[in-house]
Amino acid sequence: MEFFARHLWLIPVLPLLAAGLGALLGQSRQRTAIGLSIAAMVGACLLSAGAFLLTLTGPASVGPYRYHHNLTWFESGTAAVQIGWLLDPLSACMLLMITFVGTLIFLFSTGYMAHDARIGRFFCFLSLFAAAMLGVVLSNSLLLLFVCWELVGLASYLLIGFWYDRPAAAAAARKAFLTTRIGDLGFLVGMLWLSAETGTLLFYDNGNGCLEASALTQLVARLTTTGMGVSTAISLLLFCGAAGKSGQVPLHVWLPDAMEGPTPVSALIHAATMVAAGVFLMARVFPLATLGGTPEHPAVTLQVMTWIGALTALFGALTAVAQTDIKRILAYSTVSQLGFMMMGLGAGGPPVGMLHLLTHAFFKALLFLGAGSVIHGCDGEQDIRKMGGLRARMPLTFATYAVGMMALSGVPLVFSGFWSKDAILHALEEWPISKVPFLLGLVTALITAFYMTRQMAYVFFGSDRSAHAHPAHESPRIMTLPLILLAAVTVGLSAVATPFRPWLEEFLAGASGHSPEIPSGTWMVLGLSTLASLAGITLGWRFYGGGKAAGVGVPEPLELRFPRLYRILANRFYFDELYASTAVRGTIAAAWMAAGFDHALGGLYRDVAALLSSAGSWVARMTDQWVINTSFDDGCDGLRTSGRLASRAHDGKPQHYLRALAVGVVLLVLGLAWIARP
C-alpha cells in the first residue's frame, strides 16, 4: 500500500504526459491522442483509488492519516524553496472525485466532440487541465499549489476559448482569465506575506510547516499596523484568490460567460473541479483562517467567508430563475452552490464545506453532461424556450437529469445533495454571529428547487416548441453511460453522508481535526429544508408545469406576474453593465490618460531629439563633404597620376630594362672614377 503514497506524484504526471504526447501527435493521430488521454486518466483514477484506500488504513488513534514528501526545488543563498506532495483525507477525496468525474467526462467527450475536427487538441487541453488540477490537490506547498492554480487558469482559458473562431468564446476566455487574475493578485500577496512571516510555504513539514502548531502560535501573536491579526490578513488575501476562482459575488461575472466553451468543459471545469479549487484552498489553509477565533466568536476570515457565501448563494439562485440558456442556468446554479460551500466552510469547517463540494461535483457534472446530451440531441440548440417534450425522445437523459435535478433541489432521503446541503444549513443554524445566513440559505434552497423545476418543465415536459427539438434523439451509449454512473454515485453517496451515519464527514474531519458535533436540532433543520425544497418544486410546477412554459417571444408566467423583477433578474442584476461602466470604463479612461500623457511627453522628446539630430547631421555632412571626401579624392588622384607616370618605365621590353641597367652601371663607374680621382 505504501506504493501509492510514494508514487503519488504519478497521478498528476500521467495526464501531463498524455497532454504533452498528445500535443506532439499530428492531425492524423487524433485517435491515439484521445486513447492516451483516457488511458492516463484511468491510470490516475486507479492510483487515486489506491491512495484513498491507503488513507482509510491509517490508525485512528494517532490522528488522521497524513503522508508528505518534500524536496528542495532550488536554493538561493541560505534560503531553499521547497515543494512536495501531501496525502491526507482531504486530498484523497478530491483525488478520487477529480479522476473519477474526469474519466467519465473524458468518455462523454469522445461522443460529444466526435464531429469536431480538433478533437485531439481538445483532449490535450483536457489532460493538461486534469494534470494541473490534480497538482493543486496534491501539493504540500502553497507555492506549488499556486503554480498549479495558475496552470488550471491557463487550461481553463484554452478550453473556454476552444472555439476561438466565435468572438463570444474568445471574449469569454479573456474575461475568465482577467477576472480570476484580480483574485490571484490577493493570493500572491498573501502567499508572499505568509512566506515572510513563517519562512516556509510548506503546509506540513514535521512540525516546521506553515500550517503546524509552531508557525500558527507564532502568527497568532502578531498584529498588523491596523490592529488586525496577521493570520487574518493573510487568510483574507488568500480568500481573494479563492473568491476569484470559485466565482464568489464580486468576481463571479466570468463563470456564466465561461459556458461558451464546449459542454464537457463546463462540466469538468466550471462545475466539478476548477471552481471547487477555491473552496479546496480555503479548506486546506483552514487552520490559518480559523486562528484567533473562539467557538462563540469565529475568526474574521470565517465570518467574511460565510457572509460572502450567503450573498453569492442567494444572488446565483435568483439570477438563475430568469435565464433561458440551459447551460447558463446551470452556471448560475453553480455560483449559488459555491456560495453554499463557502458558507459551510465558514460556519461549519472543512468537513461540511468539502462534503457539499464532493456531492455537488458529482451531481453538477451529471447535470452538465445531461445538458450536453440535450444540446447534442437538439442539434446545438441551447435555448430552453425552443426545447420541450424531450422526456419521451431522450428517456435515459431525462431520468438521469431528474436525479441530478432532485439532488440539486434537495429532495430528501436518497439524494446526496439533500444531506450535504442539510449539513450546511445545520452548521448555519448553530452559527453564533447571526441567523441571517441560515435564512438566506433556506430561501436559496427554495429558489433552487424553483428554477430547477422551471428548467425541467421547459426542457423535458410539454410539447416541442421548435424544429430543433422535434427530431431530437437519444445520445449514443458512450455519452449515456457516464450519465448513469454519475447518477448512481449521486444516489449512492447519500449512504455515507447522512447525519445519522456521517462517515464521509468524519473521514474528512480527521483531516483538520474538527469533529462534527452530535446533531442536535437535526430534525428541525431537516424538516425546514425539506419544506423549502418541496415548496420550491410545487411553486415551480404551479408556474411552469402543465404546458405553461412559453416559447420564444411570449412572456413567460413569472414575467407576466412580476415584470420588473423579472427584468432585473434576466439582466443578472446589471452586474456586467456595472462593471462595464465602472471598472472597464475606468481602465479605459486610465489607459487614455496614460496615452495622452505619453503623447505630450513623447512630443517634447521627439522635437528635441529631431533638433539635435538634424544639427548633428549637418555637422556630419560638412565633415564628410569637405574633410573626408576632398582629401581622399585628392590623395587618390595623386596616387593615380604617379602610378601612370611610373608605369611608363615598365613597357615590358627586357632590353629597355637592360639599357637602364647599363646606363646605371656607366653612371656608377663614372661616379666612382670621379670620387677616386687622384
Next chain:
Amino acid sequence: MSPLLLHLLLAAALFSIGLGGALIRRNAIVVLISIELMLNAANLNFLAFWRYGPEPEALNGPLFVLFAIAVAAAEAAVGLALIIAIYRRYQTHQLEDISRLKG
C-alpha cells in the same frame, strides 16, 4: 704596362662586348650568350686580382670563380627553360615582341 692592367683591359673589353650584344641583339638566345660573356669578364677579374694580388697562395679567387660558374650554369638552365616556354606560348624568340609584362 703591368700584367694586371692587361688582364683588366681584356676583361673590360669582354664585358663591353657582352653588354653591347645584350642591348643590341633581338634574339633572346644571343642575349643570353652575351650575358654569359659579361659573367666571364667578371670571372676574369676575380682571377686577375687573385693572381697578382698580395696572397696568390690562398686560392680564394678560383674558389669564387668556381661558385660563379656553377651559379651561371643554373642561371643558364633557367634562362633557356624560360625562353623555351616563351617560345611555345608566343611562337617567337624576338625580345621586342614579348611585352606582356609592361606595367
